[in-house]
Amino acid sequence: MPKNNKKKKLLISILATIFSVAFFASGFYFGQDYDKNSNYNNNDDRLKIFWQVFDKVKNSYVGEFDEKKAIYGATKGMVESTGDPFSGYLDPKDSKMFLTDLEGEFEGIGAELAIKDNKLIVVAPLKNYPAERAGLKPNDTIVKIDDIDSITLTLDQAIDKIRGKEGSEVKLIIIHKDEATSQEVKIKREKIKIDSVSSEIKKINNKNILYIQIIQFSKDTTKLMENIAKSIKNNQPDGIAVDLRSNPGGYLDSAIDITSMFVDGEIVKEKDKNNNMNVEKATKETVFKGIKLAILVDEGSASASEIMAGAIQDKKAGTLVGQKTFGKGSVQNLENFSDGSTLRITIAKWLTPNNREINAKGIEPDIKIDNPKDNSRDLQLDKALEIVAN
Known part of the structure; x- marks a missing residue:
């Protein structure tokens, strides 16, 4: 869980200098003449053209001009100019939706999306929700949303339309x-509400095996695991x-906490734009250390999930079973502003304890196993249970 004295860090496939909306807004009401009374009121010449264009549109556009909408749009464009699909600026409406997602409650189809190779892809459908029931799978490409080509949309725009x-x-x-051919899928939206962790005891070969499923690394994940x-x-x-x-991932602090319950020492390393390395170490008591462990992964296991899987594999603390993971090795900071808007910005790459990028x-499992396409049997889970029961 994010610590109160730290910036919130995210590792998810839906955000260090901060350029706030309040700064842009400070120039709204200064005159109209570019040379004498321009809205531009800063010594930084890089912003001069912005304010000149703003004034020109405001004073010349024949229709109604929404100043706030224009500022939000310009700010979004600035962040999108990085070309990083995991960075983004969210206006108050979109920000509220995004933060609600992290709490595990929203209305939609129940799927995590990302941009990969300039395509809108499914990172992971949530179990027992509309996307999974409709047949969506990790690494499916979404070509169109209600007849709109997805290639014309940003990630946030695509999510908003779905x-x-x-x-x-x-x-x-x-x-x-x-597969080469496309297919049309109609999905009815539902209210999605999930606890990030569930567990049960399975009896395998007269042994008690604790099965834990972590849907995402949310604010409640550490507490649920401690319970x-x-x-x-x-x-x-x-x-x-x-x-x-x-x-698909979640909060960095949550991923570190959970991994710490299984292994001690270094959990993950962060490398910033200046190649400075920050090492994150275990934060919790290793309550599960010494118990035979298997970790199930697939193509939908991304980011924070890969941090946990990578640390377990590097330290030889358990066996990874399933398919190669998604391969998202970046860290996003989450900055909230007074108007309710949010900046999500990539600030670092992360590496496993053994310095793997x-x-x-992605991360290759120790034992690769594919489930049948008709999902008639969960061979991956069967193998994981067999490993820890023997």
Whole structure:
């Protein structure tokens, strides 16, 4: 969970100098003449053209000109000019929606999206929600959203179009990975509300195996995991299988906390734009250390999930089972502004404890196993349970 005295850091496939909206707004009301009374009121000549264009549009455009909308649009454009699909500026409306997502409650189809190779792709559909029921899978390409070509949309715009009120319908044209033909899918939106962690004891070969599924690394994840640790304190399981499949990421602090429960020492390293390295170490007691461990991963396991999987693999603390992970090795800072808007900006790359960079590469599992396409049996889970039960 983000610490109160730190900036919030995100690792998710839907944000160090801050350029605030309030700064732009400070020039609104200074005259109209560019040479004498321009809105531009700063010694930085790089902003002169911006204010000149702003004044020209404001004074000359024949229609109505929404100053606030223009400023939000300009700020979004500035961040998008980085070309980084994981950075973005969200106006108050979009920001509220984004922050609600991190709390695990929203209305939509239940899928994490990202831009990869200039295509809108599904990182992971959430289990038992509309996207998964409609057949969407990790690395599917979304070609169209309600007849609009997705290539013309930013990530935030695409998410906004797929979102909608509970009960309404969205039409998608998708292409499954390794298939050439597209197909139309109509999905009815639902209210999505999930706890980030669930668990159960499975009896395998007369042994008690603790199965933990982590949907995403949210604000509640550390607390939920601590509750699980307390519940087994006097009756430790013979093995643990942690399911990170289709987990798109979340808060960095949460990922570090959870990983710390399994391994100690270095968890992850961050390398900033000046190649300065910051090492994040374990933050919690290693309550699960020494218990046989398997980690389930797939193409939908991204970012914070890969931090946990990478640290477990580097330290040989468990066995990774499933498919190669997504490959998102960047860290985003989340900055909230007084008007309710939010900046999400990539500030660093992250590396595993053994200095592996996984961005666009992913992490190969120790045991690669594919589930049947018809999902008739979960071979990956069967293998993970077998490993920790033997």
